Structures are given as C-alpha cells and as structure tokens.
Amino acid sequence: MAYLIYGLLTVILVLAIITDKKTYKIRNKHLIIGTLLGVTINIAYLGIRGIVHSFLGFIFPIVILMFLFALGVLGAGDIKLFATIGAIMGIQFTAYVMLYAFIIGGMMAFIILVYKKLLIKRLTYFFHYIKNAILMKHTPKYYVANQDGQAVTMHFSYAIALGTIIHMINNGGII
Structure with missing residues (x-):
C-alpha cells in the first residue's frame, strides 16, 4: 500500500509544481482526482475508517x-494541496508536512529576500503591519508590492513538496 x-x-x-510554476495556480482537477483516489485507497485498505481518515486529513x-x-499570506491552491495530502495520508502525516513546509518556505523566503536585497524593507513592513493591526484591532490583507506595484509571491508548492518528501523519508516510506 x-x-x-x-x-x-x-x-x-x-x-502541482508544474502548474504552479507555469501559472501561479494549482489546478483543481488534479487536486480533486488526487483526493478522490486517496479516499478510494483509504476505503479499500481501512474500510469505513478510511472515510474518516481521509475526511479528517482533508479538513484539518x-x-x-x-x-x-x-x-x-497563503494561496487557496496551497491550502487545497495540503487538503489533498490530508485526504490521502491523514491528519498526522499532513501536520508534519505542514510543519516542514513552513520551515522550508521560511528559509526559501529568507534566501530570496536576501538575494533581492529586500529583507530589511520586508521586515520593516511586517513590523509596521503588526503594530497597526494591534493598534487598530484590525487585520487587513497582508500585501507587499514590488517596485512595479505587483504582489511579491513565491511558489509555495516547492516547499510543500519538499516537506512531503522529507516526511516520507522520516516516516520510513522511501529509501
């Protein structure tokens, strides 16, 4: 199994990586098919418990x-990708993948910001955002634009994939 x-x-x-790289979107059809196959496999191996396993992993x-x-801060496609992983693997596996992905994503963002010489500017914006959110008791969307006025984003699917691979290795599933 x-x-x-x-x-x-x-x-x-x-x-997910291919479509995210090309379009900054993760296609729903891939995620729906993955989720349905994950639920089917879990039902085949776990019976009725497979439905609960997949549902809890999906919703978490x-x-x-x-x-x-x-x-x-996070795109809908990234959350849906985590949900698909959850439907296939369950809550515990997905929680570890989320932890690894956020650590890797943070390291990726740090490297990108240092390379583009934007670290100080972004940290200043972040602390200003937090201060305003506390003072105004309001949390607007977190948005930072580059010099062209475009939102600054990164392909978080890379971090999700690396986090998944790390946990598969740690979980004894591969190699």
Missing part, C-alpha cells in the same frame, strides 16, 4: 490555514 499511496502523492506533487489544513488565506 505504501508504494501505491506514495506514488499517488508524488504524481499530485509533480503536477483547511481549518488550520484559513486565517493565513484570509490575510492573503
């Missing part, structure tokens, strides 16, 4: 990460 489920997970992650990242989406 491990090879089948890790194979499905790998295909979903590769498709949505509930946990919705605040970051509301602030504009």
Whole structure:
C-alpha cells in the first residue's frame, strides 16, 4: 500500500509544481482526482475508517490555514494541496508536512529576500503591519508590492513538496 499511496502523492506533487510554476495556480482537477483516489485507497485498505481518515486529513489544513488565506499570506491552491495530502495520508502525516513546509518556505523566503536585497524593507513592513493591526484591532490583507506595484509571491508548492518528501523519508516510506 505504501508504494501505491506514495506514488499517488508524488504524481499530485509533480503536477502541482508544474502548474504552479507555469501559472501561479494549482489546478483543481488534479487536486480533486488526487483526493478522490486517496479516499478510494483509504476505503479499500481501512474500510469505513478510511472515510474518516481521509475526511479528517482533508479538513484539518483547511481549518488550520484559513486565517493565513484570509490575510492573503497563503494561496487557496496551497491550502487545497495540503487538503489533498490530508485526504490521502491523514491528519498526522499532513501536520508534519505542514510543519516542514513552513520551515522550508521560511528559509526559501529568507534566501530570496536576501538575494533581492529586500529583507530589511520586508521586515520593516511586517513590523509596521503588526503594530497597526494591534493598534487598530484590525487585520487587513497582508500585501507587499514590488517596485512595479505587483504582489511579491513565491511558489509555495516547492516547499510543500519538499516537506512531503522529507516526511516520507522520516516516516520510513522511501529509501
């Protein structure tokens, strides 16, 4: 079962990275198919418990990460990718993947900001944002534009994929 489920997970992650790289979007059809296959596999191996396993794994990242989406910090596609991973692998696996992905994403963002010489500017904006949110008791969308007025973003699917691979290795699933 491990090879089948890790194979499905790998295909979903590769498709997510490809579409995210090309369009800054992760296609819903890939995520829906991955979720349905994950639920089907879990039902086949766990019976009725497979439905609960998949449902809880699916809903967990949505509930946990919705605040970051509301602030504009995390994209809907990233949350849906975490939810698909949850439907395939369950809550515990997904929680570890989320932890690893956010650590990796933070390191990626730090490297990008240092390379583009934007670290001080972004940290200043962040602390100003926090100060205003506390003083005004209001949390508007977190938005930082580059010199052209475009939102500054990164492909978080890379961090999600790396976090998943790290946890698959740590979980004894591959290598």
